[in-house]
Amino acid sequence: MGITSFQSLAGVTTSTDHPIQSHSTFGENEQIVKIMLSESSTFGEVINHDFSILEIDASKTYVVVYVSLTDIEWMDVMGFSYEILYENYAEMNRWDTNPALLRDFTSYAALTTQLQDIEDTYPDIAKLYDLGQSVQGRTIWGLKITDNPTVEEDEPEVRICGCHHGNELMSVELPLLLAWYLVDNYGSDPYIEGLVNDRETWIIPMVNPDGREANTRYNANGIDLNRDYGYMWDVYSDCYTQPETRAIRTHALDNNFVLSLSFHTSGDIVNYIWNYK
Structure with missing residues (x-):
């Protein structure tokens, strides 16, 4: 599937900081x-x-x-x-009885290493950016793939996110695989070369690194990040209460995304805007 066929668009609104009410304690499994x-x-x-x-x-x-x-x-x-x-989620996925299943997925440390490897191996088309810090101080990485990754060009911009929910492990793997596919095939596949040259693709594989490390849906404050954005929020006392969602919002305001896709692994569903229900 070409990037141009992605049809999920994320909206951005304003935010203020207010005390939060946790939906779940950090690490609690529903x-x-x-x-x-x-x-x-x-x-x-x-x-x-x-x-x-x-x-x-x-x-x-x-x-x-x-x-x-x-x-x-x-x-x-x-x-x-x-x-x-x-x-709990671990029992459903048999991680409690077969921990090796969990080890097969990319950890935060392994993700960081792979993203740095992409930047080092393909410096002409890939640049790794620090988009902000999680509650526990982990970097939220954004990989920019384009023919001039250090320059802001007048090109369509696409954003691919994963792991808003830390226990949805495959949502990390798909953006990461896409990143490798784009850089590995650049120069040998004319279609991929066109995708890279004619647009700026941002890949953010792990929006919720703290949740991924704890294998929980929530961030370290016990907040569901996918319920903390600005449009039609009604779960918590306010929107954009968390550093992770504020980092994504700031990144969106700094860029002009024509398409945005967020991977989840909760079901065989493709949601289109506006998908707050």
């Missing part, structure tokens, strides 16, 4: 629950509660979602019928 849809638990009520949805039955007889303790209490009050499928 349970995975099947909610049976009936008269007491309509599809609309489940959607409006802003669960993170893993699966929707085609006949809408049930949905599978992540839930926190607060969500469980809410479902009990609402009288929902539900079944706990897994106690």
Whole structure:
């Protein structure tokens, strides 16, 4: 798939700093629950509660979602019928019984090394930038791939992000693989050469490095970064409360992105704007 076919666009609005209310403690894993849809638990009520949805039955007889303790209490009050499928994300993916599965994915340290290797190996078309720091001080890396990576040219700009949710491990791998594919095939594939020469592609494989290291959905303040942006936010007391989302916002304001794609691994879904529901 060519970059020009990506059709997910991220909006940017203003932000102020306010105290935050954590949705989950850092490192806490949510349970995975099947909610049976009936008269007491309509599809609309489940959607409006802003669960993170893993699966929707085609006949809408049930949905599978992540839930926190607060969500469980809410479902009990609402009288929902539900079944706990897994106690946490690690159990669902068998990481608790087979840790080698987790080791196969790229850690923050390994990602940093690979991005530096790309910059060192392909300095004419790749430049690594420090976009900001996470809560725990890890660098949020942005790799710029274009024919003049140190110059801001009048070209369309594309942004590819991964790992807003730290336990969605494959969301790191896809942007990283794309980066390697672009630089490795530049000079030998005319189509790839055109993509690199005629646009500026920013690849940010790990928006939430603290969450990745702790293998949790949230950042180190217990905040879901994908619910902390400015458009239609309503989960927390304010938007852009975290250093990670502020770094992404600042980067967006400093550039003119015509396309933006954020990888997740929660389900076989392609969301288009505006996808706050």
